[in-house]
Amino acid sequence: xxxxxxxxxxxxxxxxxxxENEFEExxxxxxxxxxxxxxxxxxxxxxxxxxxxxxxSRDHYISANGMDCRNYGALTxxxxxxxxLGDLIGVPEEMMIVMGNASLPIMYDMVAHSVLHxxxxxxxxxxxxxxxxxxxxxxxxxxxxxxxxxxxxxxINIPMTPDGPDMDLVEKYVYEDDMVxxxxxxxxxxxxxxxxxxxxxxxxxxxxxxxxxxxxxxxxNAYAVHHLYDKKNRDxxxxxxxxxxxxxxxxxxxxxxxxSKISFAGAGIAGVASSRKNREWIQSYMTIQxxxxxxxxxxxxxxxxxxxxxxxxxxxxxxxxxxxxxxxxLEILDRELTGLGIGEWTNPKGGYxxxxxxxxxxxxxxxxxxxxxxVTLTGAGATFPYKKDPKDSNIRIAPTYPELDELQEAAxxxxxxxxxxxxxxxxxx
Amino acid sequence: xxxxxxxxxxxxxxxxxxxENEFEExxxxxxxxxxxxxxxxxxxxxxxxxxxxxxxSRDHYISANGMDCRNYGALTxxxxxxxxLGDLIGVPEEMMIVMGNASLPIMYDMVAHSVLHxxxxxxxxxxxxxxxxxxxxxxxxxxxxxxxxxxxxxxINIPMTPDGPDMDLVEKYVYEDDMVxxxxxxxxxxxxxxxxxxxxxxxxxxxxxxxxxxxxxxxxNAYAVHHLYDKKNRDxxxxxxxxxxxxxxxxxxxxxxxxSKISFAGAGIAGVASSRKNREWIQSYMTIQxxxxxxxxxxxxxxxxxxxxxxxxxxxxxxxxxxxxxxxxLEILDRELTGLGIGEWTNPKGGYxxxxxxxxxxxxxxxxxxxxxxVTLTGAGATFPYKKDPKDSNIRIAPTYPELDELQEAAxxxxxxxxxxxxxxxxxx
Numbered sequence: 135x136x137x138x139x140x141x142x143x144x145x146x147x148x149x150x151x152x153x154e155n156e157f158e159e160x161x162x163x164x165x166x167x168x169x170x171x172x173x174x175x176x177x178x179x180x181x182x183x184x185x186x187x188x189x190x191s192r193d194h195y196i197s198a199n200g201m202d203c204r205n206y207g208a209l210t211x212x213x214x215x216x217x218x219l220g221d222l223i224g225v226p227e228e229m230m231i232v233m234g235n236a237s238l239p240i241m242y243d244m245v246a247h248s249v250l251h252x253x254x255x256x257x258x259x260x261x262x263x264x265x266x267x268x269x270x271x272x273x274x275x276x277x278x279x280x281x282x283x284x285x286x287x288x289x290i291n292i293p294m295t296p297d298g299p300d301m302d303l304v305e306k307y308v309y310e311d312d313m314v315x316x317x318x319x320x321x322x323x324x325x326x327x328x329x330x331x332x333x334x335x336x337x338x339x340x341x342x343x344x345x346x347x348x349x350x351x352x353x354x355n356a357y358a359v360h361h362l363y364d365k366k367n368r369d370x371x372x373x374x375x376x377x378x379x380x381x382x383x384x385x386x387x388x389x390x391x392x393x394s395k396i397s398f399a400g401a402g403i404a405g406v407a408s409s410r411k412n413r414e415w416i417q418s419y420m421t422i423q424x425x426x427x428x429x430x431x432x433x434x435x436x437x438x439x440x441x442x443x444x445x446x447x448x449x450x451x452x453x454x455x456x457x458x459x460x461x462x463x464l465e466i467l468d469r470e471l472t473g474l475g476i477g478e479w480t481n482p483k484g485g486y487x488x489x490x491x492x493x494x495x496x497x498x499x500x501x502x503x504x505x506x507x508x509v510t511l512t513g514a515g516a517t518f519p520y521k522k523d524p525k526d527s528n529i530r531i532a533p534t535y536p537e538l539d540e541l542q543e544a545a546x547x548x549x550x551x552x553x554x555x556x557x558x559x560x561x562x563x
Numbered sequence: 564x565x566x567x568x569x570x571x572x573x574x575x576x577x578x579x580x581x582x583e584n585e586f587e588e589x590x591x592x593x594x595x596x597x598x599x600x601x602x603x604x605x606x607x608x609x610x611x612x613x614x615x616x617x618x619x620s621r622d623h624y625i626s627a628n629g630m631d632c633r634n635y636g637a638l639t640x641x642x643x644x645x646x647x648l649g650d651l652i653g654v655p656e657e658m659m660i661v662m663g664n665a666s667l668p669i670m671y672d673m674v675a676h677s678v679l680h681x682x683x684x685x686x687x688x689x690x691x692x693x694x695x696x697x698x699x700x701x702x703x704x705x706x707x708x709x710x711x712x713x714x715x716x717x718x719i720n721i722p723m724t725p726d727g728p729d730m731d732l733v734e735k736y737v738y739e740d741d742m743v744x745x746x747x748x749x750x751x752x753x754x755x756x757x758x759x760x761x762x763x764x765x766x767x768x769x770x771x772x773x774x775x776x777x778x779x780x781x782x783x784n785a786y787a788v789h790h791l792y793d794k795k796n797r798d799x800x801x802x803x804x805x806x807x808x809x810x811x812x813x814x815x816x817x818x819x820x821x822x823s824k825i826s827f828a829g830a831g832i833a834g835v836a837s838s839r840k841n842r843e844w845i846q847s848y849m850t851i852q853x854x855x856x857x858x859x860x861x862x863x864x865x866x867x868x869x870x871x872x873x874x875x876x877x878x879x880x881x882x883x884x885x886x887x888x889x890x891x892x893l894e895i896l897d898r899e900l901t902g903l904g905i906g907e908w909t910n911p912k913g914g915y916x917x918x919x920x921x922x923x924x925x926x927x928x929x930x931x932x933x934x935x936x937x938v939t940l941t942g943a944g945a946t947f948p949y950k951k952d953p954k955d956s957n958i959r960i961a962p963t964y965p966e967l968d969e970l971q972e973a974a975x976x977x978x979x980x981x982x983x984x985x986x987x988x989x990x991x992x
Contacts, residue, residue: 171635179633183620186859190619191612204608204827206600234663235857242852246675250689250714260679260689277854284851285679398633401859422713423671425706428664428860430615430830 137475138553138560146561153554157507160547165508167544172325172486173535174399177455182397182448188438189430203429209420210413215403215432221442223358223391224373225407231416233427237392237404241352242281244388247419248315249285253348254385254415259287259315269307269317271299273489273517273528275325278318278354282519289519292317294324298331301338312345316352322371323357326489326517326530328482330369340377342386350412351387357485358391359449362457369483375407384409393435395486396445396452403435459533463488463545470549476556479531488531489517496555497526503551509544566904567985575990582983586936589976594937596973601754601915602964603828606884611826611877617866618859632858638849639842644832644861650871652787652820654804654836660845661834662856666821669835670781671710673817676848677744678714682777683814683844688716688744698736698746700728702918702946702957704754707747707783711948718948721746723753727760730767741774745781751800752786755918755946755959757911759798769806771815779841780816786914787820788878791886798912804836813838822864824915825874825881832864888962892917892974899978905985908960917960918946925984926955932980938973 141149189195195203197212210216211232220227233240249266252258259266265288270279272291282289290307292299298321307314319339321331331339339351353374361368378386385408392404406416439445464481467490471477478491492500497514504511512530515521531548533541570578618624624632626641639645640661649656662669678695681687688695694717699708701720711718719736721728727750736743748768750760760768768780782803790797807815814837821833835845868874893910896919900906908919921929926943933940941959944950960977962970 173635176631176634179631182633186618186620186622186624189615191615193615195615202605202608204611204829205605206602206823206828208829236853236855239853246679250675250678277851280851284848394635398859399635400633400637400855401857419713422706422709424665424668426665426829428830428857430827431857431860 135473137473138556139475141560143561146557150554150557150561153550153557156550157503157554160507160550163508163543165543165547167508167536167540168510169532169536169544170510170512171535172395172532174395175455175535178452178534179398181451181455185397185434185438189434193437195430195433197429197433201429203433206425208429209424209426210417211405211427212429212432212436214436216405218436218439218442218445219391219403219405220407222445223355223389223407225375225389229375229407229409229413230405231413231420232403232405232432234404235401235428235431236394237354237356237390237406238277240390240404240406241278241354243419243423244416245281245285245287248348251419253315253350254411256348262313264313267307267311267314269299269304269314270519271317271319271324272519273326273523273530274318275320275354276512276516276521278352279519282318290314291519291524294327294329296329298329298335301335305338305342308342308344308349310345314344315346315348316350318352318354320354320356321374322355322369323360323482323485325356325485326487326528327480328485328487328489329480330371333372336372336374336377340374340383340386341381342383353387353389355389355391356395359446360395360452360486361449361484362453362460363483367483385411388412393445396449397435397438401431403432456534459536459538459541460488462538462542463531463533466542466545466549470546471552474553474556477552486532486534488533490529490531492527492529492552493556493559494525494527496552496559497523497529499555499558500529500548500551503555504548507547507551509547511548564902566902567989568904570989572990575986579983579986579990582979582986585979586932586983589936589979592937592972594972594976596937596965596969597939598961598965598973599939599941600964601824601961603824604884604964607881607963608827610880614826614863614867618863622866624859624862626858626862630858632862635854637858638853638855639846640834640856641858641861641865643865645834647865647868647871647874648820648832648834649836651874652784652818652836653802654818658804658836658838658842659834660842660849661832661861663833664830664857664860665823666783666785666819666833666835667706669819669833670707670783672848672852673845674710674714674716677777680848682744682779683840685777691742693742696740696743698728698733698743699948700746700748700753701948702755702952702959703747704749704783705941705945705950707781708948711747719743720948720953723756723758725758727758727764730764734767734771737771737773737778739774743773744775744777745779747781747783749783749785750803751784751798752789752911752914754785754914755916755957756909757914757916757918758909759800762801765801765803765806769803769812769815770810771812782816782818784818784820785824788875789824789881789915790878790913791882791889792912796912814840817841822874825878826864826867830860832861885963888965888967888970889917891967891970892960892962895971895974895978899975900981903982903985906981915961915963917962919958919960921956921958921981922985922988923954923956925981925988926952926958928984928987929958929977929980932984933977936976936980938976940977
């Protein structure tokens with residue numbers, strides 16, 4: 135097809151009329167589909183039902199260190215859960231703290247605690263003059279940004295490149311400004327672009343010498359084993375722990391992981407890996423906050439998956455379920471939009487999203503029109519701090535939850551709407 | 564026996580010598596027993612093993628409102644869990660928010676959030692001039708006091724009476740000082756005394772007209788169904804929710820409950836009941852903090868207990884297990900110490916503790932000597948803010964965890980040590 139930018143006004147008008155008609159037909163179908171979140175499908179959870187029978191009354195409930203998992207105790211988690219998650223992200227089990235069913239509250243608590251009490255003995259952020267700042271690679275994960283916004287932290291956009299965040303800019307801020315206290319990273323199969331940070335990017339992160347002693351990298355390794363393809367077609371991420379060790383920077387990072395998108399989204403286990411000094415800091419407030427997390431669910435995961443290979447095998451089954459969904463969306467995007475010059479999109483090798491870049495100023499309209507026709511996408515702007523996409527162009531597509539036939543319809547609608555809104559823009563409507 | 568205070572010096576010296584010998588014998592036995600926490604025994608959890616088979620792969624995982632409990636969603640909990648806990652404490656299910664495995668983090672988060680963001684729109688506590696204060700009925704629960712101490716909140720001791728906290732004092736502080744923002748209450752079978760607040764006390768709480776608009780009662784109904792005896796020998800607590808409604812004070816309280824001492828101490832479910840306004844406030848930070856709590860564990864509890872009667876029946880079995888332990892300790896205290904004038908203790912009808920009042924200045928020594936002989940009690944002072952018992956006399960005895968024969972030995976040691984330390988005091992040693 136001819137790029138839209140090369141069309142004459144009358145060609146665009148003709149296209150517009152046809153697209154409007156097609157859009158009305160879509161609306162008449164009464165679609166009702168929520169693609170707003172990176173939510174696993176029922177099928178993905180159906181293959182994990184055995185988890186519900188692990189740590190049953192027929193099993194024993196004593197952890198590897200002799201702890202009765204039904205009772206209080208083991209504030210930082212049971213050894214087998216630490217090993218399971220530690221092996222998953224490549225850190226020694228003693229570096230892990232395993233908590234409840236989600237990693238988000240672990241991050242939230244860290245930020246809240248930093249504001250109230252400071253990081254590892256440094257001044258509480260609430261007592262600092264001026265605004266604490268976080269670097270936010272964009273587009274990124276809306277819930278990260280929500281945590282920092284909620285705590286009154288100023289967020290600075292850092293553009294993503296195919297190798298990860300723009301490290302020149304990261305270094306500039308981190309070196310020059312001691313009010314820059316953190317950066318949100320999803321280093322593997324990033325949300326929403328599916329970018330895995332290059333080795334050089336990870337090394338540059340690990341060798342940062344921040345102006346602020348309490349600067350930390352929030353390394354949210356949410357998609358550590360969430361590959362869509364087989365071994366030869368996967369991204370691999372350098373180990374931040376090992377790199378920080380090499381650079382003599384052991385305290386620089388917190389690494390988060392969870393089984394939310396491995397076992398059950400609502401009932402997994404989650405943890406954080408960090409240096410001894412950082413862990414002591416985390417434990418200093420955990421010990422006030424809770425007696426212990428749900429060790430039976432930790433044990434359930436350890437019994438069911440047995441080890442990190444168990445998880446890796448399980449994730450192959452996930453890939454078999456969601457790969458066709460990614461491929462279906464990509465196939466339709468390719469068929470409908472290639473060559474039109476009205477959008478670009480990522481082709482991730484893992485993770486949960488496809489990121490779409492529309493023409494400037496079109497994202498909000500596209501999401502709005504899709505909604506009119508019954509398909510809810512992630513709100514435009516959500517992938518940026520303060521929900522403000524400066525170009526209003528990024529749209530996050532979450533293909534995992536819908537059934538394949540629904541997804542096909544939704545993707546076709548999406549492409550139609552992209553065309554429609556783009557033509558409108560080019561016509562100056 | 565003759566009261567120690569009436570003994571002559573030589574009688575006391577003789578007693579001292581004998582007690583010292585007995586103590587050395589005890590030490591030689593090499594006891595090793597931890598009675599420091601209110602921890603359920605293995606037996607109590609053994610009778611709940613069926614919980615581990617509820618919500619198994621043979622059950623379905625869809626909650627009463629059609630939610631797939633395996634996936635994300637239902638931030639405030641599933642309806643059946645709200646009903647289960649709501650019925651337990653006598654509030655409508657829509658007033659409940661059900662969260663994770665423990666009520667302590669619910670309280671912690673509320674306090675932390677109040678400091679950072681304020682309560683229901685009022686000024687964040689960190690922005691107030693002067694110190695925020697909490698009233699602390701004493702003796703009380705150490706983990707409550709730890710939360711407020713950790714957040715830099717000044718704690719004011721309120722003496723307990725047989726009817727609950729000294730309400731004249733509570734009213735005085737709450738009416739006169741708008742920096743008083745909260746009070747910690749364990750209204751039924753209080754920790755550690757086992758006191759249940761009288762109807763008048765509850766009514767006076769419900770009709771408080773605080774100077775501070777953001778004053779709240781932290782009503783930790785941890786032992787709502789934790790009776791030791793049958794119906795005619797139980798305490799009953801007036802319903803704070805109903806009383807606050809009657810008084811036109813619906814926003815005055817947060818009521819906490821959990822199944823930590825019903826199902827599994829480490830893997831129960833916990834919730835908070837409050838008014839719509841308060842719930843909206845809680846949800847305003849929950850929505851930033853987490854996507855959803857572990858709904859499968861909520862469902863597991865709903866399937867297993869079926870309804871609050873299921874819990875009440877289950878608690879009868881708990882009583883059968885722990886009542887003999889309470890009775891054993893009381894029997895030994897009675898046999899060894901009655902009439903000696905060196906201590907008083909409570910005879911609770913429920914809850915997890917016996918509270919012992921030693922002669923002034925003796926608690927720390929008693930706990931220390933017990934520890935020398937291998938029995939760890941709750942640290943002296945722990946039942947007071949800042950761990951400072953002004954009289955150094957209160958000791959919390961937690962009889963639930965040990966086996967009956969261990970408990971007997973520990974109680975005998977305890978009585979011996981009370982005598983020994985009391986004699987030392989009377990001799991001015």
